[in-house]
Amino acid sequence: MARKQGSHAGITGPKVRDVALRLFARYGYAAVSMRQIAREVGVQAGALYLYTPDKQTLLFDLMRGHLDELLSAWAEADKGGPPAARLEAFARFHMRYHLDRPDTIFIAYMELRNLEPDNFAEVERLRDLYEASLIDILDAGRAEGVFQVPDTRLAAKAAISMLNGVTTWFREGGRLGQGEVESIYWDMLRKSVSG
Amino acid sequence: MARKQGSHAGITGPKVRDVALRLFARYGYAAVSMRQIAREVGVQAGALYLYTPDKQTLLFDLMRGHLDELLSAWAEADKGGPPAARLEAFARFHMRYHLDRPDTIFIAYMELRNLEPDNFAEVERLRDLYEASLIDILDAGRAEGVFQVPDTRLAAKAAISMLNGVTTWFREGGRLGQGEVESIYWDMLRKSVSG
DNA sequence: GTCTATATTCTGATAGAC
């Protein structure tokens, strides 16, 4: 028989973040109320404040957590090697990682403006760190003469924008499978930085 | 001496849309209150309802207006000719048009989820119409053998994502001018659809 | 750790005076 009351140590906290993630992604941070989150978690609104000091921190924690994980996931996935191989690894990693976490990624891009200045600065710093890892690959490839790009910082931005685009429309079970889409996007990216 | 009252026929209506556009872009539709809009327009909250039946319609009108203008602007800018020339025209038109209207574009992409179903369907229809004009160009180029893309629908989505990316970071007065950025992006796009 | 109850402020929208 389901408990309506009592301790759920260690369970409610993550659940609050899971529910907030899903609701923020679906309706937007500003449109979601703490009551709505509480209802889906299965607690009273007041109880949420045991797990987060306020709504803003809840959003910030989701974003920072995402970027921390993204950075360490790429650090692990990056096997080094020649720039062209690293670029392909980056492109495929980026698309897979993002397609596996649609809600997280949606929030990371859409809710930047709802972060308070200090929180925004920290999120931007982490995002720039990730972008820097792509710029490094492009710089290495340009030095070796395998990539022809006039500006690696710009090329990195263009590449990430293109790859991000996948997440806005791709749904499993559509006309093309994820592997096909990945290959087509990678092929376009490869050509775009080649002679 | 400034009037605090009286008729402003034909002025307040557009001003309401201008202010709403700016505030929605800056803080998000859900986070902006009708009172906040009224304050910046310089009227009382109740007076807004003379110009829009409700907040949702205000958002929808901004989006539909934007897409109507985008479609007719491209219809006028499209001079025809060989596919490669049309693609370059499209790319440059798209970047310029979007960089000239940052607030409008921000809303068009970020506030889709805040549209009620019927309004969303109409906005999506107009957006697909715009995307179809790019697919047409890619199809024509592929038929002539000047573009090598395995899937023109996918390539259109990838291209638009990449070009849209410019609007998220470009600011006049930065390291590169708008013309340089346009040329670099166009060059990447050109290569990405070539052999 | 969760509850109920509540303080305080704000929300979208309407009514009716002028």
Added chain:
DNA sequence: GTCTATCAGAATATAGAC
């Protein structure tokens, strides 16, 4: 066409019982 006044409900967050 704009005003003031107001409705009914919802918002974030806190206090204190258990």
